Amino acid sequence: MMTNNPFAVLAETIPSVFLQGFVITMLSLIVIGTVIQMIHHKNITYFFNNAKKAKLSATRELGAGETAAIIAKTIVHDIATTSELGAGKRRVAHVLGMYGTILFWIATVVLIFSYTSSDSVTPNFWSMMWHVGAIMTCVGGYWFWLFLRVDVLAEAHPWYRIIKADLFVLTLLACATFGLAWSYTQSLNLENRWDDKVFLTLYILSNIALFGGVYWSKFAHMIYKPGAAIQKNLAEADGSRDNLPPFADAPKQFGLGIKREQPKHY
Amino acid sequence: MSTFVYMTRCDGCGHCVDICPSDIMHIDENIRRAVNIEPNFCWECYSCVKACPNHAIDVRGYADFAPMGHSVRVRREEEKGTISWKIKFRNGTTKDFVSPITTKPWGKFIPKLAEGEKPNDDEINSQMLYTEPNGLNIDGKLPSVPKDTFKKGVYY
Numbered sequence: 001m002m003t004n005n006p007f008a009v010l011a012e013t014i015p016s017v018f019l020q021g022f023v024i025t026m027l028s029l030i031v032i033g034t035v036i037q038m039i040h041h042k043n044i045t046y047f048f049n050n051a052k053k054a055k056l057s058a059t060r061e062l063g064a065g066e067t068a069a070i071i072a073k074t075i076v077h078d079i080a081t082t083s084e085l086g087a088g089k090r091r092v093a094h095v096l097g098m099y100g101t102i103l104f105w106i107a108t109v110v111l112i113f114s115y116t117s118s119d120s121v122t123p124n125f126w127s128m129m130w131h132v133g134a135i136m137t138c139v140g141g142y143w144f145w146l147f148l149r150v151d152v153l154a155e156a157h158p159w160y161r162i163i164k165a166d167l168f169v170l171t172l173l174a175c176a177t178f179g180l181a182w183s184y185t186q187s188l189n190l191e192n193r194w195d196d197k198v199f200l201t202l203y204i205l206s207n208i209a210l211f212g213g214v215y216w217s218k219f220a221h222m223i224y225k226p227g228a229a230i231q232k233n234l235a236e237a238d239g240s241r242d243n244l245p246p247f248a249d250a251p252k253q254f255g256l257g258i259k260r261e262q263p264k265h266y
Numbered sequence: 267m268s269t270f271v272y273m274t275r276c277d278g279c280g281h282c283v284d285i286c287p288s289d290i291m292h293i294d295e296n297i298r299r300a301v302n303i304e305p306n307f308c309w310e311c312y313s314c315v316k317a318c319p320n321h322a323i324d325v326r327g328y329a330d331f332a333p334m335g336h337s338v339r340v341r342r343e344e345e346k347g348t349i350s351w352k353i354k355f356r357n358g359t360t361k362d363f364v365s366p367i368t369t370k371p372w373g374k375f376i377p378k379l380a381e382g383e384k385p386n387d388d389e390i391n392s393q394m395l396y397t398e399p400n401g402l403n404i405d406g407k408l409p410s411v412p413k414d415t416f417k418k419g420v421y422y
Contacts, residue, residue, distance in 0.1 A: 085277060086279075150278045150280040154284050156380075164296045218298065242321065243352060243354055246362065250348050254344065260344065261372055264284070266380055
């Protein structure tokens with residue numbers, strides 16, 4: 001199963017140009033959904049206005065080199081490891097889901113655009129990446145959704161309570177889960193039975209819901225959160241610090257004695 | 267005055283939900299970020315402002331005594347045991363000062379509600395609050411003042 005390229009098998013019945021067209025349509029839906037969300041929610045306007053206002057209280061001007069260094073450090077340290085989530089289960093689950101999704105999507109594009117023609121042979125590496133990415137997404141995503149979600153952990157709601165904010169994580173999990181189920185049933189060689197077609201249909205529907213729901217879902221946090229992390233570190237460096245006080249000139253003498261606990265004292 | 271949340275900073279960790287003594291900091295159902303659901307009932311205790319690890323919560327003052335342009339912001343550093351404050355006045359004057367953290371650990375003076383017994387319907391509908399009357403140290407009944415001991419006059 002892990003070395004199976006489900007798209008190559010599918011391309012035996014459906015021309016690969018349709019698969020490629022589907023990927024391009026999904027990419028277009030991301031762009032359209034994000035742009036409409038930016039126009040309607042005005043979050044980019046708010047973000048830049050806020051950054052401009054914060055700059056007025058800057059105590060020093062950052063050079064281009066220093067700015068680039070801060071942005072690079074933010075990408076490597078803050079964004080690539082989602083450090084804002086602190087050290088704990090939430091961060092591990094998010095990193096698993098994030099890299100799993102990136103692998104899953106990149107491998108999908110490579111498999112569909114490079115290895116769906118009749119004369120191509122899919123390298124095991126890319127098939128493995130597709131499956132590993134989907135598994136990582138499932139592990140991180142289900143861990144988050146069942147146990148670590150703030151609704152469950154801090155608000156004491158049951159895990160099965162579904163709200164609008166779940167649209168992104170649930171459709172993403174549906175894509176990865178149905179994708180894996182589709183590949184598994186395909187690898188069983190059930191001789192044109194219904195199983196893999198059902199999972200293929202569910203996989204297509206969950207992709208349409210995921211990418212078509214960008215405007216309503218939290219999909220765009222992948223774009224906004226890195227921007228906010230960069231702005232935060234630039235504000236810290238230029239002295240404006242979003243009006244926050246400077247770090248206290250005091251020794252680290254209390255260790256973890258008064259460290260905040262997990263927020264589940266409901 | 268009431269708290270509000272900078273959505274770009276909030277990551278929905280739930281620390282403000284956990285600490286709010288008025289139970290008005292909750293998680294928004296559309297974007298899973300913190301939100302003050304009842305600004306009228308916020309008593310500006312700053313608990314959530316201090317507890318937020320991402321400095322995503324701020325307090326908006328009424329314009330009559332805290333005119334626009336002011337700012338009161340907090341940085342809590344656990345390992346140093348300090349809370350730093352930055353007060354920014356409307357005319358640009360700023361004041362920085364540092365005070366010690368006096369928050370007590372959960373379970374020491376703050377009851378661990380999740381581990382306590384679930385109240386029954388009678389207890390929920392009772393006018394007694396959590397731990398009352400035992401927590402009041404009044405021998406099981408609320409004190410009363412006989413009416414005939416009242417002074418004559420108008421009581422407010």
